[in-house]
Amino acid sequence: MHQHHSTEIAYSLVERLAQGKALRQRVPRTSHAQWSKSPDRPDPIEMLEQTSVGRLPELVPIRYGRMVRSPFTFLRGSAAAMAYDLAATPTTGIRVQLGGDCHLNNFGAFGTPERNLIFDVMDFDETLPGPWEWDLKRLAASFVVAGRSIGVAKRDCEDAAVAVARTYRERMRGYAEMRAIEVWYAHIDATVVMDLARVSDNRRARQPTLAKARSQVASHIFPRMTEVVDGHRRIVDRHPLVFHPKHDGRFEEEMHTFFKRYRESLSGDRRFLLSRYRIVDVAMKVVGVGSVGTRCAVILLLADDDDPIFLQYKEAGESVLAPYAGKSQYANQGQRVVAGQRMMQSSSDILLGWSAEEGRDFYFRQLRDMKAVINIDGLSASALIDYGEMCGWALARAHAKSGDAGLISGYLGKSDVFDRAIATFARDYADVTEQDHAAMLAAVKSGRIKAESEDAA
Numbered sequence: 001m002h003q004h005h006s007t008e009i010a011y012s013l014v015e016r017l018a019q020g021k022a023l024r025q026r027v028p029r030t031s032h033a034q035w036s037k038s039p040d041r042p043d044p045i046e047m048l049e050q051t052s053v054g055r056l057p058e059l060v061p062i063r064y065g066r067m068v069r070s071p072f073t074f075l076r077g078s079a080a081a082m083a084y085d086l087a088a089t090p091t092t093g094i095r096v097q098l099g100g101d102c103h104l105n106n107f108g109a110f111g112t113p114e115r116n117l118i119f120d121v122m123d124f125d126e127t128l129p130g131p132w133e134w135d136l137k138r139l140a141a142s143f144v145v146a147g148r149s150i151g152v153a154k155r156d157c158e159d160a161a162v163a164v165a166r167t168y169r170e171r172m173r174g175y176a177e178m179r180a181i182e183v184w185y186a187h188i189d190a191t192v193v194m195d196l197a198r199v200s201d202n203r204r205a206r207q208p209t210l211a212k213a214r215s216q217v218a219s220h221i222f223p224r225m226t227e228v229v230d231g232h233r234r235i236v237d238r239h240p241l242v243f244h245p246k247h248d249g250r251f252e253e254e255m256h257t258f259f260k261r262y263r264e265s266l267s268g269d270r271r272f273l274l275s276r277y278r279i280v281d282v283a284m285k286v287v288g289v290g291s292v293g294t295r296c297a298v299i300l301l302l303a304d305d306d307d308p309i310f311l312q313y314k315e316a317g318e319s320v321l322a323p324y325a326g327k328s329q330y331a332n333q334g335q336r337v338v339a340g341q342r343m344m345q346s347s348s349d350i351l352l353g354w355s356a357e358e359g360r361d362f363y364f365r366q367l368r369d370m371k372a373v374i375n376i377d378g379l380s381a382s383a384l385i386d387y388g389e390m391c392g393w394a395l396a397r398a399h400a401k402s403g404d405a406g407l408i409s410g411y412l413g414k415s416d417v418f419d420r421a422i423a424t425f426a427r428d429y430a431d432v433t434e435q436d437h438a439a440m441l442a443a444v445k446s447g448r449i450k451a452e453s454e455d456a457a
Contacts, residue, residue, distance in 0.1 A: 020410020087324035096403030100126025103142035127340025130325035156381035167392030175400035187346035
């Protein structure tokens with residue numbers, strides 16, 4: 001998975017820690033604080049428009065409407081711009097499987113196949129092998145940008161970024177000391193991690209999040225998401241976010257072929273499970289911020305009148321990291337997403353798979369299966385810092401699966417030198433994100449781009 005794998009796998013932990021420490025000669029830990037906007041950096045609106053090429057044109061204004069709300073929502077939708085910026089930052093050369101879009105809203109609780117709740121990375125649209133520093137820097141920056149957006153004091157926002165880096169560093173050391181197979185078995189129990197909050201108010205505030213996750217199962221959302229029309233069960237339209245596409249008589253035939261390709265990507269036992277279900281309805285669904293305008297849909301399947309599952313399929317393009325980290329080994333970008341998700345998560349959806357249709361790649365997963373993400377609105381400074389520790393832990397576990405935890409840990413060391421450098425980077429990057437967001441507001445005001453709120457769309 002990384003360039004050191006073939007030669008260093010047999011070395012002792014002591015030797016790998018020493019080799020990691022030696023990397024500081026070439027890439028000092030303090031160098032990660034350094035970042036300044038390249039004079040050649042394209043105009044942020046130009047970069048934004050480039051990432052809208054190929055999307056459904058009628059949905060692009062909704063994407064812009066979501067991004068324009070705050071500097072944090074802008075950051076969420078501008079992974080391509082940050083990939084450009086991160087490519088110019090110092091790296092040690094140690095590669096891991098990257099999430100590629102690591103911001104705080106892409107972490108959360110979800111159910112394992114055994115129906116336990118775990119806390120982990122949750123979004124893999126941009127996943128690709130690359131430098132471990134890129135994920136960590138985007139995650140830390142997201143805490144500063146998000147914290148400022150909700151009115152948390154700047155000093156506390158930087159403390160949250162320090163918490164991300166410190167916890168990543170400390171947990172990586174723990175994973176370095178484990179056997180390789182133990183790292184693969186390791187998971188973060190969502191209930192336990194919620195109880196680690198330092199302030200009891202923060203622990204209490206998290207309980208509704210866990211309760212919501214446990215309720216997000218197909219049988220629970222079935223009555224809300226569907227209705228009976230002319231004796232047939234169908235997904236409820238909620239324009240412009242959920243709607244049935246206009247299609248001709250070929251649609252059912254094309255969907256059958258498309259779904260058959262997806263089923264072929266699954267293992268035999270999963271294919272057998274799906275054979276119990278029949279497709280009842282398909283509706284387009286607008287999701288996220290960065291994904292708006294790509295082709296995403298929900299499929300309702302029934303094994304019986306009251307035995308549903310919902311599958312979501314999402315279009316997968318080339319990762320925004322590819323120009324800087326190299327192309328994926330997978331020809332199908334949906335397979336890239338699925339493989340990256342399985343590589344990073346401690347446990348993944350049993351119905352993850354991929355397909356292709358008319359030159360576009362897609363991946364499949366269950367919709368909202370026991371998933372819950374934190375609502376940042378109203379978070380206190382202490383809750384933001386607590387959450388930074390949770391995300392730093394989850395990212396360290398994900399990276400330790402595919403990377404050399406001993407080398408990374410040796411480089412990071414035991415002092416807070418690296419943590420402080422990351423916080424400085426996050427602060428400076430947050431400043432630029434706010435400038436880019438202001439440029440977007442100006443572009444909307446001048447009419448250069450059109451942004452629609454969902455209410456007005």
